[in-house]
């Protein structure tokens with residue numbers, strides 16, 4: 001096996017069709033750039049439930065642990081909505097994150113020049129926006145114990161989840177944020193509710209402490225999550241890197257993504273620790289969901305997934321030039337006026353999922 | 365004592381100066397509308413810390429329990445930021461909410477016609493916006509036990525909070541949301557993370573169950589919190605009433621408030637249960653904070669506090685006509701082009717806190 005071992009998990013809804021466009025770009029790279037990937041494909045989410053009864057088979061989990069990188073489409077759909085909590089499509093995704101220990105989720109919120117008008121915000125507030133959200137991904141209330149629903153008598157029930165962070169969990173994701181900030185504008189805004197939650201207070205203390213341990217070239221600020229959520233709407237360009245926990249990151253990264261008006265354009269990376277051999281587990285996925293309403297109609301925007309593949313090249317395979325190629329290709333395609341339905345605008349040409357793939361291949 | 369027993373807690377920062385304008389309106393009502401309030405004033409937050417060493421004295425708590433309504437300004441400021449978690453200004457506010465059992469926090473996000481351009485969103489997305497967020501206020505991760513920070517050996521620490529809801533806590537706030545929806549557009553969107561948290565799953569189940577118990581004239585939908593936070597930015601007018609928990613409500617209500625572009629305009633009400641005598645504990649406060657940067661400069665916008673007083677009249681004193689008077693007065697003042705700095709726009713006249721109060725009194 002080559003060292004470019006990539007596991008593709010298309011998932012549900014529009015997942016398979018957007019992933020098909022990635023396969024075409026991979027084929028192009030095989031031919032034109034003389035790089036070969038060792039690609040395997042498997043099921044996750046609803047499609048895994050239909051075949052195996054669980055949203056992620058153990059065998060698939062094993063493959064993910066072995067792969068150099070995992071590229072995931074999207075999971076979920078109405079046909080699996082009424083399943084029991086423990087076997088819903090989302091659990092497949094959460095299991096991958098947890099067992100691969102992908103504690104740092106990088107979610108860029110970028111405004112593409114050609115798409116400024118797609119934002120619901122006034123253009124001057126959004127043009128040139130470039131935020132990186134670093135979301136802790138394997139801790140907090142998503143995985144904390146105790147959790148569950150219990151009977152407490154008199155026909156009453158109680159639902160419980162636990163928000164919990166240890167200092168080492170906080171430190172490793174903080175380091176990722178500080179390192180990333182150095183390659184950007186060297187500013188990190190750490191977000192929690194330290195005024196209300198002790199877990200947030202510990203977060204703030206530990207981030208501050210670590211800042212003093214060799215990161216004081218970074219400009220560090222702290223913000224409460226409610227305020228951050230307002231500031232993103234009021235003046236998003238004030239931010240460079242936002243560092244936050246799993247639950248706040250879930251909401252804030254979606255808000256930030258929506259600000260750009262082009263959710264169908266945004267990739268993400270989830271990274272683990274670097275081991276002794278320099279290897280780092282990683283999974284890449286578009287920020288958008290499985291969009292069951294347009295699945296199978298060749299309408300979905302494949303660019304977020306293609307850009308997630310570009311992130312794969314950059315972060316997992318040290319192929320920055322190839323990543324640049326794809327990213328520049330995407331900008332060219334947008335500049336030429338090609339648009340899928342989600343980002344359609346006056347004077348542009350509407351294209352299908354495949355049509356967008358064609359256009360990117362031509363641009364490459 | 366009359367039955368119009370009002371406790372005023374101006375708090376910190378701009379709290380005292382905006383509250384002064386309320387006192388002038390109360391005086392006007394005493395003279396012109398032949399209603400008398402029995403008003404008491406006391407300390408909360410930083411100002412209480414300075415005097416009593418705690419953010420809310422027991423005596424003040426007792427007064428709040430006795431009052432027909434509490435009107436609060438704002439708490440907090442940099443001089444109290446480094447105090448211990450347990451005695452920070454915010455704890456005063458949280459103690460009032462908890463001991464008065466104000467479980468239903470009503471936060472309207474209204475776009476005032478005269479202020480459409482103040483929004484960072486495009487005008488067509490925001491004109492006519494009228495959302496009511498009903499936030500659970502005495503449960504969830506704000507108050508759940510166990511909580512705290514503990515040493516776990518090897519120099520490591522762990523921060524813990526507990527997200528917990530019982531069915532009866534969910535039911536009482538759901539009832540408030542359904543009742544309110546009936547006086548509006550009869551639509552409720554209930555928001556949680558039932559895909560990730562069992563507490564959210566219980567929330568969804570119980571809201572659904574209650575909907576079937578005599579509320580099926582209400583159109584009920586469910587949304588995940590991350591999606592809601594996106595939808596608020598994408599198309600806020602899709603919502604009528606949003607029902608959600610304490611932590612999600614904290615963020616979503618701030619996002620919604622900021623959408624209107626006029627945070628300095630938005631009031632809120634926090635309500636308890638109605639007792640056998642028909643009495644209901646209640647506290648009213650502007651959504652904005654204590655704005656220490658402009659405190660004491662006669663610059664702050666008093667309208668959110670004046671509108672909070674209007675809500676007091678409507679919800680606690682059954683004085684809907686007087687509430688209408690104030691609300692119409694505010695619209696008149698805005699239409700006349702008077703603006704404090706926070707909502708200033710081209711072609712308008714800038715006025716001070718007191719100048720805004722003058723203008724409102726003239727409009728009345």
Ligand SMILES: CC(C)[C@H](C(=O)O)[C@@H](O)C(=O)O
Nearest residue numbers: 090091093094250559560590
């Ligand atoms: C699908 C869901 C479990 C997931 C999350 O809540 O993390 C999604 O919203 C995300 O942000 O990737």
Ligand SMILES: CC(C)[C@H](C(=O)O)[C@@H](O)C(=O)O
Nearest residue numbers: 195196226454455457458614
């Ligand atoms: C001041 C703070 C404790 C409070 C909260 O988090 O509830 C505030 O943000 C609010 O929304 O009223």
